[in-house]
Amino acid sequence: MLGLNTQSPEFAKFQKCYPKPPEFTAADPPEGKSPAKWYKRGPNQRPEIGVQLLESVNRAKLIEMQPDRSVSTHANCISILAWGGMRDSNRDHLFGKRDEGWLDVAESVRAGKLTRAKAFDEFSILRRNGGAMLGMGPAYFTKLIYFFCSFQGTAFAFRIDTLTRLTRMSGAIPESMGCR
Secondary structure, eight states, X not given: OOOOOTTXXXXXXXXXXXXXXXXXXXXXXXXXXXXXXXXXXXXXXXXXXXXXXXXXXXHHHHHHHTTOTTSOHHHHHHHHHHHTTOOHHHHHHHHSSOOTTHHHHHHHHHTTOSOHHHHHHHHHHHHGGGOTTTTOOHXXXXXXXXXXXXXXXXXXXXXXXXXXXXXXXXXXXXXXXXXX
């Protein structure tokens, strides 16, 4: 159950901002960096992932990949992070040393074993004190969580939850969203 309150003032503001939410299809043009090229440019000691990475992706393709268990969580993370534009230096830090548990968290999110909030907290812990996810802030946590939750029916709830938090923190919809 999603626990989405469609009667909330935040939901009404969200609907006003997005009367017709965007639609994504696999036929849309490629977006972001090429996962195959991005990962190949990484550190020499990067882990082998055992699958061929895609040359190009877009949002629809990333969402489509999530329930496909023949595509590893590792390959999915690489594709999401490349699509999201992660800097090469952060890629090298993340993949240039032993895993330190971040792939376990990603797998738990993908398997539906962690709530969005708990996943965010777990990724945050791994970022602290020079951990494996150093340099990888909330923008990347939310990308991983969003795509891993997208096929579970919770991606929309995740967007609403994020909007609700922003709205409550600021008292209004952020101007950058183009809504009043």
